[in-house]
Amino acid sequence: MFDLERVSVAYGAARVLKGISLRIREGEKAVIIGPSGAGKSTLLKKLYELRQAQCAFIHQDYALVAQLSAFHNVYIGRLDQHSTTHNLLNLLKPQKAELSQITPIFRAIGMEEKMFARVSTLSGGQQQRVAVGRAIYRRSSIILGDEPVSAIDSHQAGGLLELIKSSVDTVILAMHDVQLALAAFPRVIGLREGRVFLDLPSEEVGEDTLADLYRRS
Amino acid sequence: MFRVSLSFLAVSLLCLGLADIEITTLDPWQELRRIAVGFLTPDVSVLYTFRGAMINTVTFAFCGIAVGVGAGSVLALFFQLTAVRLLCAFVRAIHEIFWAFLFLPVVGLNPMCGVLAIGIPYAGVFAKVYAEILQEADHTPLKGLPAHTGRLSRFFYGVLPVIYDDVKHYTSYRLECALRSSAILGFIGLPTLGFHLETAFREGLYSQTPAMLCGFYLLIASLRLWVKPKLVLAYVAVSFALVSTEINLRWDNITRFLGHDILPWPMRREGFLDGTGEISFPAEQVWEWVVHLVRTEALPGMWNTVVLTQVVLAGSGLFALLLFGTICRHFVSRRRFRGLSHYVLIVLRTTPEYILAYVFLQLWGPSMLPAILAILLHNGAILSYLTGQNANLVRLRMDSSRKKMNRYFFEVLPRVYGQFLAFLFYRWEVMMRESAILGILGISTIGFFIDSAIADDKVDKAVFLIFTTALLNMGIDSISQIIRRRLRVSAGAVFAHQQ
Numbered sequence A: 001m002f003d004l005e006r007v008s009v010a011y012g013a014a015r016v017l018k019g020i021s022l023r024i025r026e027g028e029k030a031v032i033i034g035p036s037g038a039g040k041s042t043l044l045k046k047l048y049e050l051r052q053a054q055c056a057f058i059h060q061d062y063a064l065v066a067q068l069s070a071f072h073n074v075y076i077g078r079l080d081q082h083s084t085t086h087n088l089l090n091l092l093k094p095q096k097a098e099l100s101q102i103t104p105i106f107r108a109i110g111m112e113e114k115m116f117a118r119v120s121t122l123s124g125g126q127q128q129r130v131a132v133g134r135a136i137y138r139r140s141s142i143i144l145g146d147e148p149v150s151a152i153d154s155h156q157a158g159g160l161l162e163l164i165k166s167s168v169d170t171v172i173l174a175m176h177d178v179q180l181a182l183a184a185f186p187r188v189i190g191l192r193e194g195r196v197f198l199d200l201p202s203e204e205v206g207e208d209t210l211a212d213l214y215r216r217s
Numbered sequence B: 001m002f003r004v005s006l007s008f009l010a011v012s013l014l015c016l017g018l019a020d021i022e023i024t025t026l027d028p029w030q031e032l033r034r035i036a037v038g039f040l041t042p043d044v045s046v047l048y049t050f051r052g053a054m055i056n057t058v059t060f061a062f063c064g065i066a067v068g069v070g071a072g073s074v075l076a077l078f079f080q081l082t083a084v085r086l087l088c089a090f091v092r093a094i095h096e097i098f099w100a101f102l103f104l105p106v107v108g109l110n111p112m113c114g115v116l117a118i119g120i121p122y123a124g125v126f127a128k129v130y131a132e133i134l135q136e137a138d139h140t141p142l143k144g145l146p147a148h149t150g151r152l153s154r155f156f157y158g159v160l161p162v163i164y165d166d167v168k169h170y171t172s173y174r175l176e177c178a179l180r181s182s183a184i185l186g187f188i189g190l191p192t193l194g195f196h197l198e199t200a201f202r203e204g205l206y207s208q209t210p211a212m213l214c215g216f217y218l219l220i221a222s223l224r225l226w227v228k229p230k231l232v233l234a235y236v237a238v239s240f241a242l243v244s245t246e247i248n249l250r251w252d253n254i255t256r257f258l259g260h261d262i263l264p265w266p267m268r269r270e271g272f273l274d275g276t277g278e279i280s281f282p283a284e285q286v287w288e289w290v291v292h293l294v295r296t297e298a299l300p301g302m303w304n305t306v307v308l309t310q311v312v313l314a315g316s317g318l319f320a321l322l323l324f325g326t327i328c329r330h331f332v333s334r335r336r337f338r339g340l341s342h343y344v345l346i347v348l349r350t351t352p353e354y355i356l357a358y359v360f361l362q363l364w365g366p367s368m369l370p371a372i373l374a375i376l377l378h379n380g381a382i383l384s385y386l387t388g389q390n391a392n393l394v395r396l397r398m399d400s401s402r403k404k405m406n407r408y409f410f411e412v413l414p415r416v417y418g419q420f421l422a423f424l425f426y427r428w429e430v431m432m433r434e435s436a437i438l439g440i441l442g443i444s445t446i447g448f449f450i451d452s453a454i455a456d457d458k459v460d461k462a463v464f465l466i467f468t469t470a471l472l473n474m475g476i477d478s479i480s481q482i483i484r485r486r487l488r489v490s491a492g493a494v495f496a497h498q499q
Helices: A040-050 A070-081 A084-092 A096-109 A124-137 A154-167 A178-184 A207-214 B002-018 B028-040 B051-077 B082-093 B096-107 B111-136 B151-188 B193-203 B208-221 B229-246 B251-261 B265-273 B283-327 B335-350 B353-364 B368-393 B404-441 B446-455 B459-487 B492-497
Strands: A002-011 A014-024 A029-033 A055-058 A142-146 A170-174 A187-192 A195-201
Touching: A002 A040, A014 A040, A014 A195, A029 A040, A029 A178, A040 A055, A040 A142, A040 A170, A055 A124, A070 A084, A070 A096, A070 A124, A070 B151, A084 B151, A096 A124, A096 A154, A124 A142, A124 A154, A142 A154, A154 A170, A154 A178, A187 A207, A195 A207, B002 B283, B028 B208, B028 B353, B051 B082, B051 B111, B051 B151, B051 B193, B051 B208, B051 B229, B082 B111, B082 B459, B096 B111, B096 B151, B096 B251, B096 B404, B096 B446, B096 B459, B111 B151, B111 B229, B151 B193, B151 B208, B151 B353, B193 B208, B193 B353, B208 B335, B251 B459, B265 B283, B283 B335, B283 B368, B283 B404, B283 B446, B283 B459, B335 B368, B353 B368, B353 B404, B368 B404, B404 B446, B404 B459, B446 B459
Parallel strands: A029 A170, A029 A187, A055 A142, A142 A170
Antiparallel strands: A002 A014, A187 A195
């Protein structure tokens, strides 16, 4: 599905990704770990650009519309798949068809009672759940997520990760919580200073490998 | 900031010396007494007698705003083009009353004249402000939308919710301005409140005036109650329905106006004398006409306008600096006194400068004094209100001085001065426009010459003078923007406080 061959990305003079070669097949569930500034977000954005229409993206800053309700924000996940008239109607009054599809999602993320709350009134963790819900609602074949459970306590984060994994075929997330990442994902990609440091099944990732990955240079 | 303030103050004091200030009425106190008596015996029945004018005031305002918002929104989308920006700046630079002067020969004393006189300059204003709001809005929600979302859906889900509050706030503030503009258009003959106010003042019917003024204040004060976003469209529709019953637009009027009447007299002279109405172009005579007009009317008019503007610029600033403390909780602890001051300021800023000037004119006769006071009180009230609100937001440390003077100079004033200065310079071009139109009342600013030209049916002179006034206004606006950018102060946050 994704086949990167020595891809480099630079922002102006700063080179963020230096010759990344990566192959991710359909149906794989992979997690990207690594120290800050390693290029995780940049790699995810690059993957998104390659297959925009088939991806649902969970942004690190959620990118929600604060003035709209949680319901409408989740609906935005499929905004390109309905006619403009339908979108406008739904904006003025939530349509039955959408309600029947979106309510189960809110139930799954544990926010049913906040479905019509304005996003600006929600806490950071709740907003992040809405962002996750929006990605799930899109029913795409791929979900890309940049720290999608960072604001949620580790107790509940595991459940949310399972929800994401069960909703689509291919999942690629960037996470900073290494223990959670190893527990939930079969494939681990470690980035360090813009390069692929490791690309292993999670069982084969040992403590010393992780120490090397996160070592301060 | 300090240097800029001082230099402007110096210029203003110089202009104060140049300004023509005197009291020419024989017995101003008697007139004042009559006004006071009238104030105590208001004739409330006039609100019913003149209900047509009251309704017209409202419908002209709504229609004007609708035109302004409609055209302005479209223009805002193209604001990156310099031509659009220049057009909007030019259109904004001409006061509503001068626009009405331009439309009078074309459509007559007609609701359309009023609606266009309000709608066109407001379109320029809305274009600029909406473009700014769009530019400064948070764009991050847009990246959360799917990549191939249609443009309209993208706008309604990703842009409109973000800008909605700012747009609503500013548009409702403009509605209030439109009601003021609509009211004073009556002073030049249109069938709104100002018409009857002028008659009442002229005839000395001082019992009618407080009733009408209070009716107007109540109208503005109650706006928040009956102008709800969901009802606005209905109000606009009803207003257009009421206004369109009297529309009488003739295409040949427009072509005659644009193709013949506004051309300088030397170009029309031959056609006039031999009855053919043809246009010629005697270049030397046209040039002489221009030079003569500039020397005898444009320059003196603009000079007096600028003198008046500078005086009121510093005057309003000083007024605000002296009085903003009266609504600030750091200086006046008693809520009642703050409330009283609050209401006085609201009355002063709701009353159009034109009406204030007219009242002072009755008291003191034609000189710059009525104009200075009128513009100074109106703008000073606005500035006091805004600065006072800002000052109320300032949080003082627990151990800050209890002495009011110390608080004022060391704690509050330094913190609010930047925004105060930003808004003062923002109002500079507004004050210039107001100074220009107050010439209609008899002082020798440019409005005097424009009014005379229209009265003599010399449309060509009027258009030329209005055009030069617009250029002057655009110049002042540019200088104001440059100064604000240099000082790095922004009036943007001020709009959040507009009520």
